[in-house]
Structure formats: C-alpha cells, structure tokens
Amino acid sequence: MFRLNTLRTASRQVQTVARRGYADVAASDVLKLSLALPHQTLFESSIVTQVNVPGANGEFGILANHVPIVEQLKPGVVQITESNGNVKEFFVSGGFATVQPGSTLSITAIEAFEPTSFSVESIKTQLAEAQKNVNSSDEAVAAEAAIQVEVLEALQAIAK
C-alpha cells in the first residue's frame, strides 16, 4: 500500500514536470489498461508500462501516448508489463483492442487464460478433431473448424 502511494505521488510528480516542459501535450504519460471479459474483469483502469497485443495485422506493443487505434485481435498472447515490472500473460481467443485518446487502452476479449493453464494433450486431440472437420462438405461446419484450428494452432505454439 505504502509502496503504491509513493509510486503514485512519484508518477504525479513526473507528470507535472512533463507538463511544464511540454505545455501543449495534455495527455498523461501513463498507460491505463482495461482488460474486460464478459464474465470477468482482469484489469480495470490499471496503470501499466507496456502491453503487447496480437493484432490481426501482426503483433504490436503499446506504450503510453500511443496513437489512437482500433484493432481486431487474433488468437494469441496479450503480454502486460505492469508498472512494478511484473509481466503477466493471457491467451485470448479474439476480440478488440482500442487505444482511446489520452492513453487509455481497452481490450475486450471473450475468453482469456494464462498460458500455463492449458493442457497440451487436450489441445492435441481437439486440434486433430478440428482438422478432420476442416474439409467437411457442410460449409458451416468447415468454417467453424477453420476457426478452431486457428485458435488451437496458436495455443499449441504457446502451451508448455
């Protein structure tokens, strides 16, 4: 608690100094992250240092004062460097990341779990199942299987 307080006052001082230096830059120098799932809130306006997200056009890192962006996420790992240096990782199946003007990052995903919580065997069996269905004559089944394969392949790459 004490540490948090000193950190906060420290960051506030940095802010005021920065504001004095660059009067036209109104945006704060901290990145606020909200990572929300429908059934769980993982981060709510928490101050973080850096967030790496798996965008549909490639992975990219977000620091404070990032240009506002709307990006669709592909299955992959969201890597969060907290202000105390701790790194947290969450595998997301998809969603959206939006950086708002003023260094606020909102990530909405449907599911997010830590990479350590996956079982390699069940990924393998489900992947085999999905790959069988990809060439199904039923278009809906094939499309569903293609999405499954995409998610599971991404999962296989990160699960240990």
Added chain:
Amino acid sequence: MFSRLSNSAARSATLQSRNYATLRDIETRLKSIKNIEKITNTMKIVASTRLGKADRAKTTARVYIANDREVYSHAETAPVEAEQKSNLLIVMSSDKGLCGSIHSQIAKAARLRTAELQGQTVDIVAIGDKVKAQLNRTHSSNLVLAFNGIGKETPTFSDAALISDEILKLGKEYTNVEVFYNKFATSVSFEPTKASVYDAKSIEESPALSQYELDQDAKVPETLAEYSLANAIYAGLADGYAAEISARRNAMDNASKNAGDMISKYSILYNRTRQAVITNELVDIITGASSLD
C-alpha cells in the same frame, strides 16, 4: 385458482346456517394459504441464492460494455441519417413470471418507442416468452423474431452470440438498432433502459473517427459492429437477469408476508368459529337437558 375461491365462497354462503361446513371451509382455506406461503418462501430463497451470481455477472458485464462503448463515445458515433429509416428494437426479458412488473414495464417502454417512431419501419425482436406474448397482442405485425429459454441460468456470452447471429441472419439492414432491457438500479428498483447499437456505416461515418487508426480494408467497422451487437445483447441480458431475479425476490418476499398476514387472520377466525360451534352445542345440550326436568 380464482374460480376455486369463488366456488368455496358460494358454498359457504349456502351453508352459512351449518357451522360445521364453514369451519371445514376455513380449515381448507387456511391449509391452502399455508401451502402457498411455503411455495413463495421457497421461490424467494431460490431467488436470493441466485442473486449473488446474477449481481456479479451484471457488474462484470457493465465493465465489459463500458470498454466496448468507449470508442463510440470518443468517435461521436450516431445513427446515420437516411431518407428511409428502418428501426430494429431488441426487447429483452424472460420466460418466467412472478417477478412484479418487470415484463410489462419493458413491453411498455418498447410500445412507447414504437409510437415515437410512427411512420418509419419498426421491427421488433422479442427475447423471452413473456415479453413476446405482451408485444404480440399490440404489435404482432412488427414482431420479426422471438427467442425463449433465456433467463433460466445466468446469461453467457454464447447465448448473446447465438441471438445476434440469428438477428444478422435476417439479412435486413437497419439504420437504427436499439436494445431494450431492465437496468438493475437498486435491490428494490429497476429501470427500463435503451442502448443504441451502431452498424458499420454509422461507425465509418462517425465525425471524430479520423483520430483513430483503423484498417478499413480488413472490414474492421463491419466486424466491430457485429461484435458490439453481441456485446450489447450480452450486457442487456446480464443486467436484465439481475433485475429480474431481484424483482422476483422482492415479489416473493411480499407474497410470503401477505400469506403470513392471511394465515394469522384465518387462524383467529378458525378458532373463533370453533369456539362458537362448541358454545352452540353446549347451549343445545343444556337447553335439551333442562327441558327434560
């Protein structure tokens, strides 16, 4: 149930002179009220245990939808102005009754909105049997789609995804989509609320969208619009579920209290009648005995 009540009332009127029958009537009445109290009390307990989970779902869903909508408030998104306006109202409640005015209030809000939009095309999607039945009476021509089976359990995102998928399968383009749900205000009150959902065109034409970097070629607005529709439905379902459970708890609490009042009233009446019957019998016996002397 009402017919049974009037039946027994008629019977007790004709049998007023015979005290035994009235006594038995009161006894059966008392028993049935006691049974009703047991049922309402159980329903109240069930609702109370569900309320915790529903409340948590509502809280996380609110954070989720707030994050989802942030981009629209910054981009100042509004429904596009079109000559031929078409509206879609998604009205959400559930299948089960006995929860106060939850269903009628949301149906009333939808009716008012339909009246406001007079002259434009209005399509209605009803989620839940109760609200479907209510809207079917007055706006059956506007009803395009209805769902049931919602509200048995805490809503999940896949419920919302399935509903939004069916709505997209209608293949119609609407200039304005609104979601109606009961917003949980406090544990004793709720408020019918509407939330706008924007389509891809509205997102693309948002006045302040230029400040965002956004990949138009990858159909980001379309994907975002579909995603937001499912999110808005999910948030509405979660909030509506919490409001419904809490309203049901209150309704059942009141019903149990009323039943308790009736039980004490009827117990007194029962005892009085019983005493009156005994006194009458004693009078009969004593009069009979004294006439023999």
